[in-house]
Amino acid sequence: ETGVTQTPRHLVMGMTNKKSLKCEQHLGHNAMYWYKQSAKKPLELMFVYNFKEQTENNSVPSRFSPECPNSSHLFLHLHTLQPEDSALYLCASSPWPGFDTGELFFGEGSRLTVL
Amino acid sequence: KQEVTQIPAALSVPEGENLVLNCSFTDSAIYNLQWFRQDPGKGLTSLLLIQSSQREQTSGRLNASLDKSSGRSTLYIAASQPGDSATYLCAVKGTSGTYKYIFGTGTRLKVLA
Numbered sequence: 449e450t451g452v453t454q455t456p457r458h459l460v461m462g463m464t465n466k467k468s469l470k471c472e473q474h475l476g477h478n479a480m481y482w483y484k485q486s487a488k489k490p491l492e493l494m495f496v497y498n499f500k501e502q503t504e505n506n507s508v509p510s511r512f513s514p515e516c517p518n519s520s521h522l523f524l525h526l527h528t529l530q531p532e533d534s535a536l537y538l539c540a541s542s543p544w545p546g547f548d549t550g551e552l553f554f555g556e557g558s559r560l561t562v563l
Numbered sequence: 564k565q566e567v568t569q570i571p572a573a574l575s576v577p578e579g580e581n582l583v584l585n586c587s588f589t590d591s592a593i594y595n596l597q598w599f600r601q602d603p604g605k606g607l608t609s610l611l612l613i614q615s616s617q618r619e620q621t622s623g624r625l626n627a628s629l630d631k632s633s634g635r636s637t638l639y640i641a642a643s644q645p646g647d648s649a650t651y652l653c654a655v656k657g658t659s660g661t662y663k664y665i666f667g668t669g670t671r672l673k674v675l676a
Contacts, residue, residue, distance in 0.1 A: 454606075479662055490567070491652070491666040503662060538606055542662070549614065550595055550656055552664055554607040 451475065454539050454555035462563050463529060469558045471522040471539030477553070480522040481540040482514060485557070491538070497522060498544065529562045536560075565590045567655055569667035576643055577675050584638040584670045586653035591631045594656045598627050598638050601650045601669070610651075611638070615658070643674045 452473045461467050473480065482494040496504035497516040511533075513525040522539055539555045566589045576582055586596070595614050599607040611620045611627040613636065619628040626639040640647060652669040656662075 452606075481662070488668070490668045491654075493663055496662045498662065536604070540607075549612055551609060551612045552597060552607075552654065553609060554599075556606040557604075559604065 452539055452541055452553055452555035454537075454558050456558060457556060458559045458561075460561045460563065461526070461529065463531070465529075466525070466527040468526065469524040469537055469539075469560075471524075471555055473520055473522075473539075473541040473553070473555075475541055475553060477541040477543050478519050479542045479544060480516060480519070481542075481552075482522065482524050483538040483540060485536040485538055494524075526560070529560075531562050534560055534562045565593075565655060565657055565665045567653060567665050567667040569651075569653060569670050571670060572668065573671040573673075575673045575675065578643060578645060580643050580674075581639070581641050582643055582672075584640070584651050584672070586636040586638070586667055588634045588636075588655050588665075590657065591634050592658050593631065594658045596627075596629055596636050596653060596655045597664070598625075598636075599652045599654065601652060603650075607652065640672075643672075645674050645676045648673050 455470045479498045484492045493506050494508045495514045500516050515523040536557045538557045542552045568587045597612045598610040601607045613620050613629045624641040629636045650669040650671045654664040654666045656664045
């Protein structure tokens with residue numbers, strides 16, 4: 449399998465549930481990202497990890513909890529979400545821009561609906 | 564603070580037309596600029612990446628140019644086809660050492676058969 453893979457593709461959850469989104473990249477990249485895409489808004493960067501270390505947290509509410517156990521896997525743990533958190537959550541990866549082009553590659557996204 | 568704008572927000576053209584999509588950014592100190600395509604409900608597919616030292620990149624019927632001094636990039640699509648219908652987004656990465664890519668809101672393109 450190649451590229452960036454996200455599971456699940458679709459998720460419906462209640463506000464009291466706990467769920468997780470998973471992302472896996474097979475490109476040998478060291479940086480991984482979570483983006484949120486809501487209707488009629490630009491992509492919002494949520495978190496960035498470089499070599500498993502978090503380098504960016506874009507003031508994301510604590511009900512979103514990222515986890516990066518290694519350079520190939522990234523999780524987004526979700527708990528007590530709000531209906532306004534419904535969106536497409538996109539995972540991406542890139543090589544470290546300092547040593548390569550820094551080209552960004554995306555997964556297919558996880559469509560989250562919070563009831 | 565970097566801001567990226569894409570105009571127009573939506574575009575509808577007949578098949579076969581050559582067309583230009585625009586991307587403007589406010590801070591010219593960029594590391595690279597990347598154009599993406601997004602089909603409804605799907606992820607983003609990378610089309611072209613232009614490094615800050617480059618003026619343009621080409622891939623098939625696509626050509627992207629970069630003018631850092633004026634804060635502009637254009638994506639030229641030659642001989643458009645219905646399969647080109649999608650939303651096109653541009654993103655810029657700054658030179659500050661951050662991994663932050665700033666995205667525009669996209670241009671939604673429809674090519675009519």
